[in-house]
Amino acid sequence: MGGGRTHRKSESEVTSMEQSPPRSPPRRPLYYVQSPSNHDVEKMSYGSSPAASPNHHYYLSSPIHHSRESSTSRFSASLKNPSSAPWNKLLHPQPHAASNLHHHNEDEDDDDDVVQDSGHNIRLYFCFFLLFVLLFTLFSLILWGASKSYNPNIIVKNIVFEKLNVQSGNDGSGVPTDMMSLNSTVRILYRNRGTFFGVHVTSTPFQLSYYQLNLASGQMQKFYQSRKSERKLEVMVLGYQVPLYGGVSVLGNANKENMDTVTLPLNLTFVIRSRAYILGRLVNSKFYRRITCSVTLHGKQLGKPLNLSDSCVYK
Missing domain, CATH: 2.60.40 (Immunoglobulin-like)
Structure with missing residues (x-):
């Protein structure tokens, strides 16, 4: 009987092991690739190894790394949510802003039309006045010439x-x-x-x-x-x-x-x-x-x- 219990127990262990989900492989540490600063370039010129720089404790905990990490995270977030990107507001303005811009453009067009109409009217009045002066002068010369014969x-x-x-x-x-x-x-x-x-x-x-x-x-x-x-x-x-x-x-x-x-x-x-x-x-x-x-x-x-x-x- 003791042998039977041992056999059941091994079977149950095998079954539980088969039913348990496989464990995910261990996550690898994240590495951030960035262009080296002038100080890093100087270090590289003296023979320092750039490959070891990401594993350095002080490099990971430096303020520059955190600022760049936050900038990278914001850039990644903007890629995930394009609507929140600042340039997206410029490329796709809000309807209210678009309507205000449209009304503003219409007002400018109306002002331009008024200025053009007033300039056209001034030129038209000047042409009429010049034509009137020419006709009156011609008529006066005709009368003056005709009077000389009398x-x-x-x-x-x-x-x-x-x-x-x-x-x-x-x-x-x-x-x-x-x-x-x-x-x-x-x-x-x-x-x-x-x-x-x-x-x-x-x-x-x-x-x-x-x-x-x-x-x-x-x-x-x-x-x-x-x-x-x-x-x-x-x-x-x-x-x-x-x-x-x-x-x-x-x-x-x-x-x-x-x-x-x-x-x-x-x-x-x-x-x-x-x-x-x-x-x-x-x-x-x-x-x-x-x-x-x-x-x-x-x-x-x-x-x-x-x-x-x-x-x-x-x-």
Whole structure:
């Protein structure tokens, strides 16, 4: 019986040994591979063995080893969990951050569009203004050129000598000399031929002279002449007590006593200025007409009009 128990016990031990799981092989110590520092390189250059450095107790317990071990463990953890990696946040931003970035980009795009639209509007307004200036200038030049062909007509019709008197006297400084008084009237026809503008008319003083000696003068009143119209003008040309100083040789003692026998050649000169305001003060045309008329005063024709239609030169 004792043999039987021993046999059962051995069988039970064999069975328990067969049923127990095999033991895992013993774990090998972990080794960390890292690039040697400058100090380690110096040691290697003197013949130290790099293979023994991982087993060194002080090397495993050095702060550098622990820092590198923690960095390595964090790197391994980031490889196991890629979503926690810092660069993963940059590559895959959060939806809220992405939406904020999208809104920010949209705001910048809207601002850019507003700036572009305002710049485009400024350029468009400038182009319109430049086009308007060019068209207005062209239109003004056309009107100015067209107005030049409508210069006014001026005709000196006649002159009437009403009075002629010569007597002895003294000038302002007391010098004795012959003094002459002359009254006359000049009649002029002024016609504005402009079809789309009126004119403002002025003149220089009318001068009656015997060669270089002025005997009488008169001033025409300025006036406005509407388009395609005409008017008749009368200008008084007067001279009172004009000292002759012997300059008028035709007035001898005999002639002074009998004015009917006096024949005195005279020149009538004046300038008529006409200005047409086509577009207000912006566009205007100026017309100048210098007129010189030769007339002979006859003592026996006082009070009678002398025709000057063919005796005047218009420049």
